[in-house]
Amino acid sequence: MASRALKFGSHLKELRIHLCQTSNASKGVRDFVENYYVGLKNSNPKFPILIRECSGVQPRLYARYEFGKESCVSLTNLKAEDVIKQIEQLAQK
Template identity: 60%
Template sequence: MAERLLCPPAPVGRLRIHVYAWYNPRPSLTEEDKMAASVVRSLGSSLGRNLREVRLHLCQTSAASKGVRDFVEQNYVTLKKANLDFPILIRECSGVQARLWVRYGLGKETSVLLDNMSADQVAKALQSLAESKP
């Protein structure tokens, strides 16, 4: 791994402190990942129109939750930046089925099972629930 200096060394007493970041290039995105990213970009700040909350339930280790974990890793920051005040909750629990819960106005909730789905399919499920009305 290569390292690069983030800022020049700052003198502290007789010691100099160096701040390093390890450069680890991300692997290139697959077509499926690119499709999920485009769905998330198209959602943009439209989550708050019909929805009041988004909750993702997933297992940290199961193969059935891999698509949901990939979706969170790749798209959570983008979604959160576009919807700063909107609650997007990630709930991890060992052995739980992967599920997407959305809450509409007046407390109505809907869920979709996400077991064995890819990151792209998770994004499409979120998009369909965000565009639907209760």
């Protein structure tokens, strides 16, 4: 997965990732940020990928599309590879 470049289409406007800095439920999301974020950002340099850390928050992924529509998926207890899969699914929606 890390070697494959993921390009976002013009229908997707923004990704927001919410996570906790210390909880076990957010461990996979923290691993995603460490291992995959740079490659994802390099593939989409002008695309806004926002990482929001807050103590005690449940990990979630928000995708904003054209016309202000949003989708949200839970990332609780997922591995970093599963986080990438969730991003791919929302990017194709």
